[in-house]
Amino acid sequence: MAVFTPLSETQVIAFLERFDAGRLVALDEVSSGTENSTFFVTTDRQSLVLTLFEQGESEELPFFVELLDFLANHELPVASPLHDREGKALQTLANRPALLFPRLSGDHPMSPTLAQCTAIGQLLGKMHDLSRSFPGSRPNPRDLRWIGANHPKVMAYLSEEDQQLMLDRFDSLESHLGYSSELPQGALHGDLFRDNAMFEGDRLTGLIDFYNGCTGDLLFDLAILVNDWCSDENGDIIDARYRAVLENYMAQRPFSEDERRAWPKMLQLTALRYWLSRLLVIYVDPPAHSLTPKDPTQYRDILRSRVERGAPELPR
Numbered sequence: 445m446a447v448f449t450p451l452s453e454t455q456v457i458a459f460l461e462r463f464d465a466g467r468l469v470a471l472d473e474v475s476s477g478t479e480n481s482t483f484f485v486t487t488d489r490q491s492l493v494l495t496l497f498e499q500g501e502s503e504e505l506p507f508f509v510e511l512l513d514f515l516a517n518h519e520l521p522v523a524s525p526l527h528d529r530e531g532k533a534l535q536t537l538a539n540r541p542a543l544l545f546p547r548l549s550g551d552h553p554m555s556p557t558l559a560q561c562t563a564i565g566q567l568l569g570k571m572h573d574l575s576r577s578f579p580g581s582r583p584n585p586r587d588l589r590w591i592g593a594n595h596p597k598v599m600a601y602l603s604e605e606d607q608q609l610m611l612d613r614f615d616s617l618e619s620h621l622g623y624s625s626e627l628p629q630g631a632l633h634g635d636l637f638r639d640n641a642m643f644e645g646d647r648l649t650g651l652i653d654f655y656n657g658c659t660g661d662l663l664f665d666l667a668i669l670v671n672d673w674c675s676d677e678n679g680d681i682i683d684a685r686y687r688a689v690l691e692n693y694m695a696q697r698p699f700s701e702d703e704r705r706a707w708p709k710m711l712q713l714t715a716l717r718y719w720l721s722r723l724l725v726i727y728v729d730p731p732a733h734s735l736t737p738k739d740p741t742q743y744r745d746i747l748r749s750r751v752e753r754g755a756p757e758l759p760r
């Protein structure tokens with residue numbers, strides 16, 4: 445179940461009149477979404493995606509639109525929202541905030557090839573190089589402070605061994621990374637998992653789902669990507685993918701010495717962030733809609749692997 449607010453064709457025909465986007469040919473509900481209501485909208489001119497926001501994050505939406513407009517204006521392949529005849533992107537439909545996007549072609553790279561890892565590394569490096577001059581600001585909502593405030597809520601649901609792992613890691617990250625960062629800053633995607641990228645074969649058609657977008661340590665974004673794209677089923681690094689992502693990222697945005705030192709801890713921090721967010725979804729704050737929750741133990745294992753087996757140094 446992924447459409448929480450159904451729409452009729454009549455509603456969508458009237459909605460499309462606000463844009464210069466053509467006339468409705470087909471309206472289909474998208475079943476794979478997890479948080480918002482998503483529809484594929486085909487007009488006589490183009491393929492579009494209509495998203496209705498269900499989670500009450502509407503005050504954040506102007507930031508996401510500003511970031512997507514910025515990246516699209518710099519010709520990065522992102523699905524950035526269409527603007528209506530008055531120049532407005534953010535709409536209201538069925539009493540929900542709504543955005544209309546171009547539909548990117550292709551599929552999510554669930555088992556990425558080295559060419560796909562090369563392409564995503566290159567694109568994130570290019571995006572970060574540009575996003576250092578992005579003027580907007582939205583502090584990272586899933587940083588170490590957030591982990592500190594939220595990890596006590598899940599302790600009761602963990603085995604003794606997992607409690608120890610979580611507490612030890614939080615303490616270690618707090619003392620090594622701390623709360624004020626000297627690392628290069630900019631705008632982040634904030635959730636660049638494989639299911640937020642689209643490929644046709646080895647060609648990257650674009651990025652979607654910027655709703656974790658924020659500003660902060662660029663390295664945080666890269667570590668999220670590496671943990672998802674470059675880990676095997678035990679949580680260990682897949683070396684060839686790791687090198688393909690990082691070497692191509694670095695060709696666009698070289699690393700600072702501070703980033704090189706922080707890297708092993710940043711991989712741990714982002715693994716802990718997803719272990720915790722997945723636990724919170726299951727035990728503390730389940731969504732109103734029934735969903736198949738993502739497995740927290742996958743990120744516990746990634747964290748354990750980064751602690752016990754580390755990761756190769758960033759390439760030079």
Ligand SMILES: Nc1ncnc2c1ncn2[C@@H]1O[C@H](COP(=O)(O)OP(=O)(O)O)[C@@H](O)[C@H]1O
Pocket residue numbers: 474476477478479480481482493495523545546547548549639642652653
């Ligand atoms: N611009 C787009 N182009 C192509 N497919 C898209 C686009 N936006 C969303 N989708 C598809 O719809 C699915 C659900 O969208 P998403 O915004 O990720 O919803 P949710 O936040 O509810 O998970 C995505 O996994 C993707 O397959």
Ligand SMILES: N[C@@H](CCOP(=O)(O)O)C(=O)O
Pocket residue numbers: 635637656718721722738
């Ligand atoms: N990609 C995430 C889902 C989105 O994370 P959230 O913190 O915004 O809920 C995952 O795989 O857990």
